[in-house]
């Protein structure tokens with residue numbers, strides 16, 4: 001254990017507490033964290049909550065899920081631990097993030113989740129899933145919030161997307177259709193001002209029952225479409 005004063009000195013430089021202590025709680029898990037990827041946020045728990053609500057009420061009891069841009073593995077591991085009969089796959093383009101997610105699988109002893117290095121769908125051949133989930137990068141490159149707080153210490157690859165933050169979301173929606181089974185669902189986290197546009201994108205690509213859910217602060221945060 002490092003002396004407390006050296007931890008305080010490090011914090012005074014602005015370094016996120018999650019990076020200093022190397023971990024962060026998310027859902028019912030404790031996850032190892034490093035600077036290769038995003039620090040899990042409580043806002044993202046709403047996505048996990050919604051997926052569980054839908055699967056618990058409508059099924060299927062057993063299924064396959066995909067988490068795109070998984071980072072620490074937070075979403076995939078939370079869903080795998082809450083749905084032991086489902087098999088989850090998390091993909092990330094950053095090799096260090098894939099190693100971190102695999103480490104988190106062992107730490108939390110979750111048998112039904114695997115991680116693969118992949119730029120979005122590229123390593124998945126023609127695999128199809130019942131649920132595709134993602135917390136992709138969605139911040140505009142000129143957003144001043146990138147220069148504040150913990151975000152300054154997180155990699156831009158996990159945060160920033162072109163096209164006013166919507167380019168990766170659009171890419172995912174367009175390509176998810178080839179990887180969803182019949183009646184499959186796609187759920188995405190997005191910025192609090194992006195709800196209207198994300199719903200448009202989902203409808204443009206023929207998703208049905210499109211809906212948006214709010215986070216704990218009452219902001220639009222997660223949108224879903226049924227294939």
Ligand code: GLN
Pocket residue numbers: 038041043135136137138139151158159160189
């Ligand atoms: N919600 C995060 C933030 O505003 C961003 C997460 C993301 O881009 N996926 O800091």
